[in-house]
Amino acid sequence: MSPPPRRPVTWYYRGPDVAVTNQYLIVGSARYEVAELQALGTVRGPFHPAVLISTVIAIAQTPIVIPVVAMVMAPLAILLATILLVVPCVVAIVSARRWPPRFDLQARYRGTTLVLFSSRDDREFGQVTRALRRAVEALPLR
Template sequence: MRLYYRGPDAMVTSEHFVHRTPTSTRAFLIRDLRDVGITSAEEPGTPIVTLAGGTAILLAAALPLWKISPLYAIGFLGLAGFGLAAAALVRRNRPRSWLLQATYRGQTVELYASTDARVFNQVSRALRRAIEDARPPSSWDDFAAA
């Protein structure tokens, strides 16, 4: 059995992919993995929906101030706009979460997830090598030496 990667939360061998979490350990047979792919855990529409909702709440809060004094409403919206911009920048700079997904025995499963890009790339590269090495040799390989 060949070892491709061994870390604190994952292990890839020529026969198994093992993912360890603090609560469980999941093992998958390499030969039963199909359609392995990398995806991002982020939903693309979430920041836009959050920003639109925050803007609607701010406008609703500024309406009573507008009736008292338009200057107060403009000042409030200006300060709140800086707050929304700061929140958007903080959200943008947080680490991105990556997922390894596959079809395992007819079901879509999440094999591995990480926010550390270096470790995630090592695990995904090891899994790719294990899958490539597990393929049966093609008939063209027999003629390569001739």
């Protein structure tokens, strides 16, 4: 019996740690057959704790600080209120940029749901996800 005919390899994405061909998704040392991937999906991970905590602080301080400033109306009170409200907002924005949430590419592979690929870089994640979807769509019908 002769081996099945080999399909030519089509590269959909090739990066330093990830590659997507018409046959395989290769992530580091792991290799997944594209034909056996089912239920592809993406999940966005949680925000960094600094983002959540500083946002909660800003929201919690607002209903307290604004009425106090409205009653006092002193320049020092306005300055302190501004600092109290701006600092947590700046911390939240800087933290969100420095530690963006992780994106996970999930699929069912040989009966088990797995995280196939993770990245905090939304551009790389989008490229890998699109490449894998194109590879799955290009599979011959079974």
